[in-house]
Amino acid sequence: MSDSGISEKRDHISEEDPTDDVYVPDSGPEREAIVKRLKLKLDIRLVPYLALLYLFNALDRGNIGNARLAGLEEGTHLKGNDFYNALSLFFAGYTISQVPNMFILKKVTPSVLVGVTMILWGICSTSMAATKSFSGLAATRFFMGIFEAGVGPAAPIILSFFYLRHELAWRAALFYGTSTFAGAFGGLIAYGVATNLTHESLAPWQLLFIIEGIPTIFLGIITIFVLPNSPETLERWFVTPQEKKVAIQRSRSGHNTDSSLLDKKQLVAAFKDYKNIFTCLIYIGLNIPLASYTSFLPTIVKLMGYTNAKAQLMTVPPYACAIVTLLLVCWNSDRTQRRGYHVAASAAIACIGYILLISSNRVGANYAGACFVAMGLYPIIPLMLSWVSNNNVGHTKRAVGIALLNTFGQCFATVGTQIYKTNTAPRFFMGYGVCLAFTVVMIVVSLVLSFVLKRENARRDEIYGEPKPLTPEEQQQAVENGVYDDHPSFRYFI
Template sequence: MRKIDWHVVPWLAVLYLLNFLDRGNIGNARLYNMQNDLHITDSQYLVALTVFFFPYSLFEPPSNIALRRLRPSRWLSFIMLVWGIAMTLHGVIRNYGGLVGLRFLLGLAEAGMYPGVVFYMSCWYKRSELGTRVAVFFSSATVAGAFSGLLAAAIHNMDGIGGKPGWAWIFILEGLFTVICAVASFFILQDFSDTAKFLTETERVWVVRRLQDDMKFSAAGETFKMKYVWQSLRDWKTWIAMGIYMGFDGPLFSFSLFLPTIISQVGFEATVANLLSVPVYAWACVVTVSVGFIGDRLGRRGIINLVLFSIGLVGYIILISSTNPSLSYFAVYLAASAIYPTIPNSVAWVSGNVEGSYKRSATLGMAIGWGNLNGAVTSNVYRAVDKPWYRLGHGITMAYVGIGWLCSLAFMLLLQRENAKREAGLRDEVIEGEHNLNAREENGCYKSVEEARMEKGDDWSGFKYSL
């Protein structure tokens, strides 16, 4: 398992760090006169942010299906190459039209990375192991947030070199580094556990069997069938999961895009604001990894979600009511404590309750896609006319956190109810040659238990949901 950890998690963390860094560095560049140089208004800047989210959200479900069919090493590296080129070109644009076009291309290319990596990791680890690994992987987003402030402050010193302003060099240098890492990914990324070259044949068989023992019966090369996508669309878990993802993805984007702006407007200049964002993200990193570890040990991901969302509600209530810069800065830490650790905890919770690799990829793609689509809303809620306290933006973000809290509660209670029905025998299938008084034909008729498990996935009566 340590061999798998070292081959799978670190490089994925690097890729997601670049994904998050390239997506959010426009917030840092804005503080260094980007808007004035491009001659764009506040409303045009918000439109440019919004344009990113439509392809970013809509392309996520089909991207996950493409990843399963085309192999992770090829697909993830390709989309990374495209967004690296798009990011580099941000540094040479001259007007509003160029910015909008590149933000659209960036959203299209970045769409497949996060849901693709989450699905990819779920094909390597048991349900009780996934939370910690996803937390370590996702903590790179918090590192990116901290690193972006430091990097932007450092790169801005190149202002005037080559006739380009400092904000342009932020895009150019970070974009070129992404292109280099994309090329390296073609050779570094492994595919799935049943074909991994760094494992021996014995180890590959062991990995597949342990996943099958964890109720991941599709671990060994499931064949694509359209019915798996329809199973996801008909499953109530998919739709409630979309509400949970909405609850943290909306706040995530408003937080990452506007944190430097929020800090600068409560009394700090641009470079200081960028630097003050660093400890906020460092704290979020510590909390994210800690919650991932606790979630795997306790297994009570629903309760953890409710506690985290509650902390977020407290943070945004303070932000709405506060007129004290120090208190507002403290509330930002509470918001970060809720938003970032909730994401890997929810990812592990949802993916662990959906069986079948294609169904799981479709469910994760839809949930993450819908969550990210709400970034189109939250990227517009921090308006310049509301500065310095941005109460409208904080209020809307708090409403998103409330939606996440309610959907997490509903998800937990409904899973609990379904487990009780299965324990009572109300979901038992008719198995040929077996005498079972609880078996019902409406639950399906199968030749063997193994056939029922493979056909029904997490709908199988023996599948127990994790709460």
């Protein structure tokens, strides 16, 4: 079977299955044992590797906040709102490349897309060390945004090839959870650079970009050769023939049967689907506070009275707290097969944080508020991406749904880079108020969408009875006929 792209590897219906002669039981303890071994191998290889990639993605994206405390503004002669505008340009680049990347993913293998874009954004990140003006910083941030969009949005698609619907949120949490590690590591690295590293011709902020950018380039090169692309291309040294056949069967049962490069009907259906409109609204509500948090946490902590070096170090505990809630919330979301309620609960935690930041001028309360904000915001990322992946049938529809989510979210992320103006320091009432308002929006919209989907599932149960699993052929027919997730046997994750 061809290895040139997702479309060719996904042609299950017309091409001969290379594992047809391999016997695998349909049920029973033997099959359960095979599935358990397969998932363990994937959990050891695929999930940690994707997590490592996203760690560098988030590290390179967020290190500008730490670089600011290390002298970036002075070294690049920034004035007025130049710093905030440079932040906004990253999200401009990130936004315009969302949908194109989803179609490129259908044309080339995930390993090529992810690996090449990593190399390119690593070059941009490292090049920021050589910038001497706003124009240079703005250009590197803009192009870094374009290339960073190759990893984050593609990850849910890649995971959906290997895991079932109710297994996605936990794995996505392990993947996206590394963004919280990036925040913690970024603070530790910045603290180490500021206190221990000196160079006769390079400033601390330049060393920071170089130290965090160069490894990304090398990791991108490795990724081209080692990242698994699909169950059909799993290597013999990695899985047994039985495990490979089960992986293919599981992928088919997860609505991975259509093989077209770009299905125009699915493209239109993705734009018309009310669920995608709802999820975009939720993601807009997330990205405004999230963009501001990752970029300005070092500044916010510094204004609590800490020195520059100590402020870098004090950014670590909020991210550590976020790791705990992220893993717990997403594990329970998979266990209960509920997404919206967990989004609303997480947003409520973030609300508590912003209320503490607004209502008190005490350092302890403000710092606790910063921790609560991180604990509430970060679980929502994998929850939303899993929710969209769960409820969109068809490769193109699913890819466009995720691309729309990221596009609209990142468009409004530029708002988050503009709301913490220096002239509103140190309390940032406007910034905190805007973020609080949008976390409330997340709560309301996620609960409304959950109610609507629950009612739709109940309606289908009443009309069609209990749903039955679809065969790959039935899934393919549903896609070709434009039925998608409106099929009588399909039930939404709520």
